[in-house]
Amino acid sequence: MRILVIEDDIETAGYIAKGLKEHGHTVDQAIDGKDGLFMALENDYDILILDRMLPALDGLSILKTLRSSDRQTPVIILSALGEVDDRVQGLKAGGDDYLVKPFAFSELLARIEALLRRGEIKPDIRLLKVADLELDRLTHTVKRAGKTINLQPREYVILEFLLQHAGQIVTRTMLLESVWDYHFDPQTNIIDVHISRLRNKIDRDFEPALLQTVRGAGYCLHEPAPESG
Amino acid sequence: MQPRLLRSFSFRLALTYMALFGTSVLLLLWFIYWSTAAYMSRQADATIAAEITGLEERYDMDGLAGLINVINERLSRKPTGSSIYLLTTAINTPIAGNLNRWPAIRADKDGWLSFQLENAGLGKNKIHLARARSFTLSGDFHLLVGRDIYELEETQQRIIRTLILGFVITLVLGGIGGFVLNRRVAKRLESINTTSREIIDGDLSRRIPRQHSGDEFDTLAGNLNVMLDRIEELMDDVRRVSDNIAHDLRTPLARLRNRLELLRAEQEKANQDPTLAEQSISEADGLLKTFNALLRIAHIETRQRTEAFCEIDMGALLHDVVELYEPLAEEKDQSLSLQADTNVHRQGDRDLLFQAMANLLDNAIKYTPAQGQIRISLDSNGITVADSGPGIPESERLQVLQRFYRLEKSRTTPGSGLGLSLVAAVAGIHGMTLRLEDNQPGLRVHCAFPPPHSQTIGES
Numbered sequence: 001m002r003i004l005v006i007e008d009d010i011e012t013a014g015y016i017a018k019g020l021k022e023h024g025h026t027v028d029q030a031i032d033g034k035d036g037l038f039m040a041l042e043n044d045y046d047i048l049i050l051d052r053m054l055p056a057l058d059g060l061s062i063l064k065t066l067r068s069s070d071r072q073t074p075v076i077i078l079s080a081l082g083e084v085d086d087r088v089q090g091l092k093a094g095g096d097d098y099l100v101k102p103f104a105f106s107e108l109l110a111r112i113e114a115l116l117r118r119g120e121i122k123p124d125i126r127l128l129k130v131a132d133l134e135l136d137r138l139t140h141t142v143k144r145a146g147k148t149i150n151l152q153p154r155e156y157v158i159l160e161f162l163l164q165h166a167g168q169i170v171t172r173t174m175l176l177e178s179v180w181d182y183h184f185d186p187q188t189n190i191i192d193v194h195i196s197r198l199r200n201k202i203d204r205d206f207e208p209a210l211l212q213t214v215r216g217a218g219y220c221l222h223e224p225a226p227e228s229g
Numbered sequence: 230m231q232p233r234l235l236r237s238f239s240f241r242l243a244l245t246y247m248a249l250f251g252t253s254v255l256l257l258l259w260f261i262y263w264s265t266a267a268y269m270s271r272q273a274d275a276t277i278a279a280e281i282t283g284l285e286e287r288y289d290m291d292g293l294a295g296l297i298n299v300i301n302e303r304l305s306r307k308p309t310g311s312s313i314y315l316l317t318t319a320i321n322t323p324i325a326g327n328l329n330r331w332p333a334i335r336a337d338k339d340g341w342l343s344f345q346l347e348n349a350g351l352g353k354n355k356i357h358l359a360r361a362r363s364f365t366l367s368g369d370f371h372l373l374v375g376r377d378i379y380e381l382e383e384t385q386q387r388i389i390r391t392l393i394l395g396f397v398i399t400l401v402l403g404g405i406g407g408f409v410l411n412r413r414v415a416k417r418l419e420s421i422n423t424t425s426r427e428i429i430d431g432d433l434s435r436r437i438p439r440q441h442s443g444d445e446f447d448t449l450a451g452n453l454n455v456m457l458d459r460i461e462e463l464m465d466d467v468r469r470v471s472d473n474i475a476h477d478l479r480t481p482l483a484r485l486r487n488r489l490e491l492l493r494a495e496q497e498k499a500n501q502d503p504t505l506a507e508q509s510i511s512e513a514d515g516l517l518k519t520f521n522a523l524l525r526i527a528h529i530e531t532r533q534r535t536e537a538f539c540e541i542d543m544g545a546l547l548h549d550v551v552e553l554y555e556p557l558a559e560e561k562d563q564s565l566s567l568q569a570d571t572n573v574h575r576q577g578d579r580d581l582l583f584q585a586m587a588n589l590l591d592n593a594i595k596y597t598p599a600q601g602q603i604r605i606s607l608d609s610n611g612i613t614v615a616d617s618g619p620g621i622p623e624s625e626r627l628q629v630l631q632r633f634y635r636l637e638k639s640r641t642t643p644g645s646g647l648g649l650s651l652v653a654a655v656a657g658i659h660g661m662t663l664r665l666e667d668n669q670p671g672l673r674v675h676c677a678f679p680p681p682h683s684q685t686i687g688e689s
Contacts, residue, residue, distance in 0.1 A: 022494075101479075101483060102483025102486060104514075184587060193556040197556055
């Protein structure tokens with residue numbers, strides 16, 4: 001995928017670019033707003049990573065210009081400003097996601113993946129499935145290997161989100177924001193407790209384990225590759 | 230309770246001014262009366278007294294005939310004026326004078342008589358009053374000298390009426406003046422108060438309007454505005470300093486973390502043990518978290534109150550927090566209960582309120598031993614989070630709200646010492662009052678909602 005990073009802090013930009021290249025993406029960099037806007041308009045990128053505070057032209061102005069010239073490229077806004085109204089402003093201006101600095105690279109990567117595969121999520125699809133785990137969105141039932149599993153309402157929503165992003169890394173923050181819809185900073189890793197409860201229900205009595213913890217990043221629901229592979 | 234109007238300083242001022250003004254006017258009018266109407270009466274009495282002395286002397290000199298002559302002569306003088314004379318014998322048979330008979334009235338102790346003239350002889354239908362003095366001459370003749378005081382009375386009445394009218398007009402004018410004065414003062418004070426309230430409500434950019442008249446109110450407004458400019462500058466400084474800290478310290482910290490992450494990746498690739506790098510990353514994460522929390526508190530405290538506020542269903546919010554933390558309490562075998570009145574709505578910042586409630590619940594679960602109880606309740610007065618943990622000694626209840634303050638016994642438990650400070654900051658911008666109480670045993674944290682329609686904000 002082709003990604004443009006518009007970030008004036010060269011170290012941060014270099015770090016993002018290096019990480020993305022290692023994950024197989026093509027990365028262009030711009031260190032001020034004017035160059036960034038020019039590059040975004042001239043080329044066809046799959047995703048834009050945009051710092052909010054930039055010399056020459058600030059992030060939100062770039063975003064507004066892009067959207068008004070009908071560029072629908074997904075944009076992740078990076079910002080040191082983390083308060084709700086700043087976030088709302090960023091999303092209103094046409095951003096697709098908002099990440100507060102400093103962030104772990106794994107968080108950014110997970111969000112890029114989620115944005116790139118956004119097109120694959122079909123909101124009206126009835127049956128979500130990974131291996132022998134099935135979730136029926138019409139009857140709100142969950143089955144594994146044909147056995148019905150009783151889930152609490154919130155566990156159901158977590159599983160639905162994980163299934164929609166099957167094969168992708170889902171971070172704890174993404175879960176908090178999407179499943180609970182609150183932007184806050186838990187003092188305890190409360191999400192882990194919810195995940196372990198869910199895991200007890202869908203994985204404990206079955207083989208193989210589908211819900212994996214990805215160290216330093218989050219969780220991933222997928223069918224493990226066969227032992228031989 | 231005093232009525233609202235009486236509590237108004239300018240109204241009381243106007244009232245005092247009216248009372249003082251009214252009294253002075255009354256004194257002045259009394260003096261005018263004393264030096265006109267009363268003086269006229271005194272003059273009239275003095276004239277009568279002088280005439281009696283004159284007539285008495287004449288009688289002594291010329292006898293009865295002389296006296297009758299003088300009386301007749303005076304009565305025939307044109308114009309007759311308003312003089313009244315009556316000379317009678319001892320048995321009150323008139324001898325001379327223009328009065329038919331002795332008035333059927335007794336003289337007062339000074340010998341003065343006031344009576345109504347039966348036949349004024351002036352052909353007018355008005356009642357004429359007379360004031361006279363009687364005198365007994367030697368030989369037992371009675372002499373009455375008086376005056377028709379109709380004109381005098383009339384003039385006095387007119388003076389009194391004029392004075393009363395004057396007093397009423399003065400009072401009315403004074404009242405109007407006082408009212409206008411009161412309104413003007415009240416209006417200018419009100420404009421200062423309105424602006425102050427808007428500033429308290431978070432709009433620090435407001436300034437008190439000036440009229441440039443150079444009076445005391447204008448000077449006061451000017452001084453307050455300069456003071457507000459200073460406060461705004463200081464607030465901006467605080468904001469700038471924290472922004473600088475954010476930029477100057479947080480960024481290198483983030484870079485450090487990034488490099489550690491790269492190091493871990495490289496170590497993993499080279500099949501080396503990444504434990505050290507991982508530990509360093511989590512240390513850096515802890516630092517960043519503390520840092521973010523600190524900046525967040527500073528930001529909330531200097532933030533303008535009402536931006537991004539919307540109506541929040543407090544019951545639903547608490548339900549969400551409890552639901553999020555339930556598994557954690559369950560792991561410790563604690564009972565977690567929520568008792569919420571329905572339909573409690575308040576203006577607020579949803580994410581911040583959630584954060585504050587999550588911090589309170591997190592603390593309660595952390596410090597309450599296994600099998601303990603945590604009860605959360607909501608009513609129209611506020612939110613209470615009560616636990617059966619060790620509680621907080623009374624002497625330390627205020628200090629725990631300060632940044633980085635930790636109880637001696639909880640030093641070993643993980644945490645930044647910022648959780649409750651953040652709760653206090655969030656409560657502060659919502660106008661809530663935070664109270665820590667003894668739950669016997671345990672801690673009870675009560676967040677009291679601001680009274681409805683309150684104009685000022687309680688500091689937490």
